[in-house]
Amino acid sequence: MSINQPDLPAQSFRIDRTGLDELLAALKNRGYTLVGPTVRDHAMVYDELTGTQDLPVGKGDQQEAGTYQLVDRGDAALFGYNLGPHSWKKYLFPPRHKLWQAELTDDGLAFSEPDQATPPKYAFIGVRACELHAIQVQDKVFAGGDHRDAHYCRTRERAFIVAVNCSQAAATCFCPSMNTGPAVTSGFDIALTEVIAADAHYFVMQAGSQLGQAVLDQITPCLADSTEIQAAAQCVANARAQMERQLDTADIQNLLYRNAENPRWEKIAQRCLSCANCTMVCPTCFCSSVEDTTDLTGSHAERWRQWDSCFTLDFSYLHGGSVRTSTRAQYRQWMTHKLASWIDQFDTSGCVGCGRCITWCPVGIDITEEVRLMRENDMASSENSQRGGR
Amino acid sequence: MTMTKPKLAVWKFASCDGCQLSLLDCEDELLAVAGAIDIANFAEASRDIQPGPYDLSLVEGSITTAHDAERIQEVRRLSKYLVTIGACATAGGIQALRNFQDVKEFMAIVYASPHYISTLATSTPIADHVHVDFELRGCPINKQQLLEVITAFLHHRRPAISAHSVCIECKLRGNPCVMVTQKMACLGPVTHAGCGAICPSYNRGCYGCYGPMESPNTKSLSAWLEKLDVAAPDVARLFRSYNAAAPAFKEAGDRHE
Numbered sequence: 001m002s003i004n005q006p007d008l009p010a011q012s013f014r015i016d017r018t019g020l021d022e023l024l025a026a027l028k029n030r031g032y033t034l035v036g037p038t039v040r041d042h043a044m045v046y047d048e049l050t051g052t053q054d055l056p057v058g059k060g061d062q063q064e065a066g067t068y069q070l071v072d073r074g075d076a077a078l079f080g081y082n083l084g085p086h087s088w089k090k091y092l093f094p095p096r097h098k099l100w101q102a103e104l105t106d107d108g109l110a111f112s113e114p115d116q117a118t119p120p121k122y123a124f125i126g127v128r129a130c131e132l133h134a135i136q137v138q139d140k141v142f143a144g145g146d147h148r149d150a151h152y153c154r155t156r157e158r159a160f161i162v163a164v165n166c167s168q169a170a171a172t173c174f175c176p177s178m179n180t181g182p183a184v185t186s187g188f189d190i191a192l193t194e195v196i197a198a199d200a201h202y203f204v205m206q207a208g209s210q211l212g213q214a215v216l217d218q219i220t221p222c223l224a225d226s227t228e229i230q231a232a233a234q235c236v237a238n239a240r241a242q243m244e245r246q247l248d249t250a251d252i253q254n255l256l257y258r259n260a261e262n263p264r265w266e267k268i269a270q271r272c273l274s275c276a277n278c279t280m281v282c283p284t285c286f287c288s289s290v291e292d293t294t295d296l297t298g299s300h301a302e303r304w305r306q307w308d309s310c311f312t313l314d315f316s317y318l319h320g321g322s323v324r325t326s327t328r329a330q331y332r333q334w335m336t337h338k339l340a341s342w343i344d345q346f347d348t349s350g351c352v353g354c355g356r357c358i359t360w361c362p363v364g365i366d367i368t369e370e371v372r373l374m375r376e377n378d379m380a381s382s383e384n385s386q387r388g389g390r
Numbered sequence: 391m392t393m394t395k396p397k398l399a400v401w402k403f404a405s406c407d408g409c410q411l412s413l414l415d416c417e418d419e420l421l422a423v424a425g426a427i428d429i430a431n432f433a434e435a436s437r438d439i440q441p442g443p444y445d446l447s448l449v450e451g452s453i454t455t456a457h458d459a460e461r462i463q464e465v466r467r468l469s470k471y472l473v474t475i476g477a478c479a480t481a482g483g484i485q486a487l488r489n490f491q492d493v494k495e496f497m498a499i500v501y502a503s504p505h506y507i508s509t510l511a512t513s514t515p516i517a518d519h520v521h522v523d524f525e526l527r528g529c530p531i532n533k534q535q536l537l538e539v540i541t542a543f544l545h546h547r548r549p550a551i552s553a554h555s556v557c558i559e560c561k562l563r564g565n566p567c568v569m570v571t572q573k574m575a576c577l578g579p580v581t582h583a584g585c586g587a588i589c590p591s592y593n594r595g596c597y598g599c600y601g602p603m604e605s606p607n608t609k610s611l612s613a614w615l616e617k618l619d620v621a622a623p624d625v626a627r628l629f630r631s632y633n634a635a636a637p638a639f640k641e642a643g644d645r646h647e
Contacts, residue, residue, distance in 0.1 A: 045566060068571050085566045095562040273579040273611060277561065298545055311554075312552070313554075313604045314552065327605055327607065360570055362557070362567060363614040
């Protein structure tokens with residue numbers, strides 16, 4: 001959906017799996033490339049879909065800090081998983097992207113647009129509430145302000161979003177702490193809630209945009225009754241009730257700013273691998289490096305942008321050297337930016353509580369736990385300042 | 391702009407030849423390489439060996455004999471730029487496993503007449519002996535990276551070779567982490583990028599062929615591996631392979647011996 005579209009009054013419909021296949025077919029007929037969850041390499045990833053058969057049918061997952069395992073749910077759920085390692089940023093802000101190419105000619109350098117200048121029209125299937133917020137966070141970065149990113153905007157404006165309400169939560173989820181879920185509220189074209197009961201399996205569906213309504217009208221769903229709407233609401237309530245982790249955001253900017261020299265950072269650095277996995281899986285992390293390449297003859301040059309991370313030495317390389325050489329400084333930069341200075345910069349937190357950085361940290365560092373420990377060892381508290389932190 | 395092409399020499403020390411083969415392996419680009427640079431001394435490719443000095447020397451292999459320790463000094467004298475290629479040249483290679491054992495004992499077991507063998511007790515990287523202008527990592531090196539180093543040299547710029555973890559390459563490829571999903575031992579988080587995360591892409595943990603990355607926290611990774619039920623001797627073995635003598639991996643191996 002386009003970036004700023006008003007919400008529509010919600011009218012709820014009911015479809016079954018066949019109806020969902022019709023919806024996907026309708027989107028395909030409109031020229032959309034369907035992308036969404038599918039199982040590959042022991043995880044749920046986002047990839048191209050041909051229909052509901054490609055979804056993680058009957059699959060769920062168990063997640064904890066540094067561990068992820070797919071499990072069989074024992075039902076036919078299509079969206080019974082929680083988040084995997086991928087996020088939608090891989091489509092909106094691709095991992096590697098050619099910005100331009102140039103040839104050396106007799107008249108000087110001739111620049112040209114790369115082949116992928118016109119990205120596909122994507123339909124994102126199964127976007128969760130925290131992920132919608134993550135997309136909105138990246139909208140501010142890439143589509144807000146004076147310097148709009150052309151590729152991002154082109155992909156984003158043409159994307160169709162089928163959101164899905166969460167019916168369960170992973171142990172690593174903490175979206176309620178960040179006010180980003182589990183209920184989908186805005187920023188979608190169509191929203192679904194999957195309801196699985198003993199004798200029924202259906203989806204309660206709403207349109208969130210004029211375009212969403214038009215697609216929905218094409219598949220002529222029947223109106224959902226109040227029991228079905230209630231069952232859908234209960235699913236989301238269940239997900240909320242399952243949330244175990246919390247991140248206390250009270251006065252978090254000042255907490256992190258005044259603790260810039262807290263010895264806790266050194267403790268984290270002892271465990272942190274500075275491998276950058278957290279930043280790669282984070283749906284809002286937007287840092288990249290831009291690299292120019294030349295061929296052997298020097299007659300052809302290309303400029304590529306690729307994901308980079310505040311955990312690499314090259315990323316903070318200024319004239320004469322890297323300005324963040326210790327893991328302590330790198331982790332502090334990442335967490336302080338994500339949770340505090342992001343608010344100064346973009347008027348929103350950089351964290352949406354998806355928990356990916358917790359699950360996919362190879363040594364299980366937990367951002368919620370690190371915030372809790374920072375609070376416990378707050379240098380502003382008289383007890384801790386006497387002890388010099390812990 | 392000078393019309394003479396820069397002269398390239400390729401040197402071999404204790405190694406398997408795999409890295410210099412990467413240059414011949416640049417099939418599609420080999421003519422372009424030969425067009426841009428004068429391959430003046432490359433014994434594996436041609437008997438036509440032209441005398442030095444050379445503008446760029448690619449050095450493969452480690453120093454394992456007194457003779458080679460002298461020869462590398464001569465190579466340095468003949469070379470304007472000296473670039474080491476591969477784990478042997480940059481870290482001592484797999485043959486640096488001798489550094490942890492008694493070489494005389496090896497010789498007695500392997501050779502019928504060990505007194506013919508003249509060797510040093512250790513295998514050491516080239517940079518321990520002479521000044522090295524750039525180290526290209528890998529066992530073997532990645533031929534695209536080799537081309538990048540040669541191209542960068544030709545155009546007087548810094549090679550675009552990242553020293554961060556293999557994890558970044560793995561995530562750029564969209565691989566779910568094998569450690570997180572399968573509890574597999576993987577050296578990716580402490581290993582220098584460059585291979586394109588080949589092993590995790592084929593459902594194996596990283597073997598650490600490119601040696602330690604820029605800020606390797608082997609202590610934390612090892613502690614986690616032990617939590618994943620990898621026994622201490624197995625952790626030591628993980629670090630004791632192609633880059634066993636690279637300081638960060640050596641220290642990690644020693645800790646779990």
